[in-house]
Amino acid sequence: MFENASGHFRSVHSALKPKTALKNEGADGFRRYLSQGEHLFYEADRAVFVYEVVFGSLRLTRIQQDGRRHVVAFAFPGDIVGLPVDGRHSTECVAVAPVEVIAHRYDPAAPPEQKPGLHARVLAAALEEIRALQDHFLMLGRRSAAEKVAAFILWLEHRIGEGAGACRLIRLSMNRADIADHLGLTPETVSRTITQFRESRLIALDGAQTMLILDMPRMKSVAEGG
């Protein structure tokens, strides 16, 4: 299930790596392009479409009355974003890097027979996303900054890591504040933790956005509190 090959969408948080981007525009899908910083949708917007990410990175954010925000998720190629709750979007969605998506008109209240394929895929994506959100709880609950950051780096590697000899390369499209608001830390703590990782030869950096994981086993050990 949830295989791209079989035409199933993968949910926002899914840790499975997309083999290829889906190619199902045709009948009811059309493409949209966003540059960095552009909104795909806002919180509480009426939800008419669900979006399949083809290229780039998106950030899903919820904001509280007092202005504090939480980055609920990052979305990458193969993910589906914009699942409606009560006919509206529950988060705002911004491109943190240039983005290409396919928009599918979708109404959860419509009879499933109308678009059986899309309906089934959205359900599968929703159920998968629930598990991914639960996974994220394990990250936010009583864990040290080092464990959180290490787990986040490993998740990123799993989603968008590139081979680089014996090492793994990650291009971070989000900034430190985004990471901090995702992990329940401050940007300073994220920065300090990354510095520690660099000083202990766990990773190497080229600028702030390009990261090389030098020691995957040890990184996994750190993420698990070893």
Add this chain to the structure above:
Amino acid sequence: MFENASGHFRSVHSALKPKTALKNEGADGFRRYLSQGEHLFYEADRAVFVYEVVFGSLRLTRIQQDGRRHVVAFAFPGDIVGLPVDGRHSTECVAVAPVEVIAHRYDPAAPPEQKPGLHARVLAAALEEIRALQDHFLMLGRRSAAEKVAAFILWLEHRIGEGAGACRLIRLSMNRADIADHLGLTPETVSRTITQFRESRLIALDGAQTMLILDMPRMKSVAEGG
């Protein structure tokens, strides 16, 4: 949408209060009863049924390799638990008080036409639960212990609060450790925070499990960091 009156299930985390328990046994629902501490299902169990809570309280837990656990959610009457991911349960589910549920045989891979009503309700419940899980993130992210505990008390009040003159009464079916693992705190901190609330006349206690909210407006203010 998501009204009980219209026969829609409400998801595990939903903040809406059930007006009445659903009464849709008949064709494919049968009742199950659990006493305190009994499992409804375990993590990774093959998921054959989804369960509608009629009476009592359930705890949904995920466990990590190192033994640390996170209480993903508590479920009360009107909630639906056991949504399958990849055909399996993603959490374990234990009764924290005597429980009555209705079990509905459910297979997300089956064509929606087979059980259109159930299928639509499960989808609605799943989408609603995603939002609820996102809400919970705001609770776990960078917030003080007092804010977390106050927000949790208000959520409980919303779900199972009873009138008590000008005040609101809550019967806590879970223990301090469960609350701690839900909020990302230690039991000691939860206990200390509750003591503070009591000393500042925000709440009153009768034993450890029965709580009276004395000042709802101030409790809301505390939950929001005021």
Add this chain to the structure above:
DNA sequence: CGAGAGATTGAAGTTCCTCAAGGAGTGTGG
């Protein structure tokens, strides 16, 4: 090349956790 945003580093302060002991409530067996 200059300006501005973002990242890093430092020092001080606060909050929460850890470890440990005592108290309250509940249930069981004599």
Add this chain to the structure above:
DNA sequence: CCACACTCCTTGAGGAACTTCAATCTCTCG
């Protein structure tokens, strides 16, 4: 029916971890 035992809750003291506030540095882009 009382006493004991067990579990859970509460309270205390000390220490670690993260945050806050502030300054400096670096990268990127016009």
